[in-house]
Amino acid sequence: MIYPIIAYGDPVLRKRAQDIEQGSLDVKKLSEDMFETMYNASGIGLAAPQIGKSIRLFVVDGTALNEGEPEDEKDPSLEGFKKVFVNPQILEKDGEEWGFEEGCLSIPHIRGEVFRPEVVKIQYYDTDWNRHVEEYDGMAARIIQHEYDHIEGKLFTDYLTPLKRQLLKKKLADITKGNVKADYKMKFPK
Structure with a gap:
């Protein structure tokens, strides 16, 4: 099932999501639907609040970022990087902060440079409700931090400079009003 992507301005994107109680919902089916929704929108990550569910779940698939790249330019952190994260908790962030231009399915056509630590332990x-503790670096760490922010009620635009946010104010207001074209179905705040 393909869900509409919740647009910037909806309060669900600003709430800290709730933990999922084991057995309270079918996380396998929901994550399959989230992957389908994400692929339909050409995304590499999707958090449950972006489909209107304020729960601590996100899916990622960074493998497409390596497709078509020469062997020596492939990011090793993205090899087989397709995962579902249920009730995730970032334990540590480490390393140099590095900038990269991020975007978001909930904020179409807007990108901005965000600085994030290079390593994350989660x-x-x-x-299947098996517990994992893993460390990621590079682009995989960035994707995890971006999606994790969604379940914490943060957006990549929160990291932009005040000047950049001011310059984007009208575009963000337009998204909230539904005055934006996207190649996928979106749901706008009422």
Whole structure:
């Protein structure tokens, strides 16, 4: 099932999401639907608040970023990087902060440079409720931090300079009003 992507301005994107109680919902089915929704929108990550569900779940698939790249330019952190994170908790962030221009399915056609630490250690459950503690670096760490922010009620625009946010104010207001074209179905605040 493909869900509409919740647009910037909806309060669900600003709430800290709730933990999922084991057995309270079918996390396998929901994560399959989230992958389908994400692929339909050409995304590499999607958090549950972006489909209107204020729960601590996100899916990622960074493998497409390596497709078509020469072997020596492939990011090793993205090899097989397709995962579901249930009730994740970032335990540590480490390393140099590095800038990269990020975007978001909930904020179409807007990008901005965000600085994030290069390494992240995260605890999470998979869809079978097995607990994992893993460390990621490079682009995989960035994707995790971006999606994790969604379940914390943060958006990449929060990291932009005040001047950049001021310059984007009208575009963001237009998204909230539904005055934006996207190649995927969106749901706008009422």
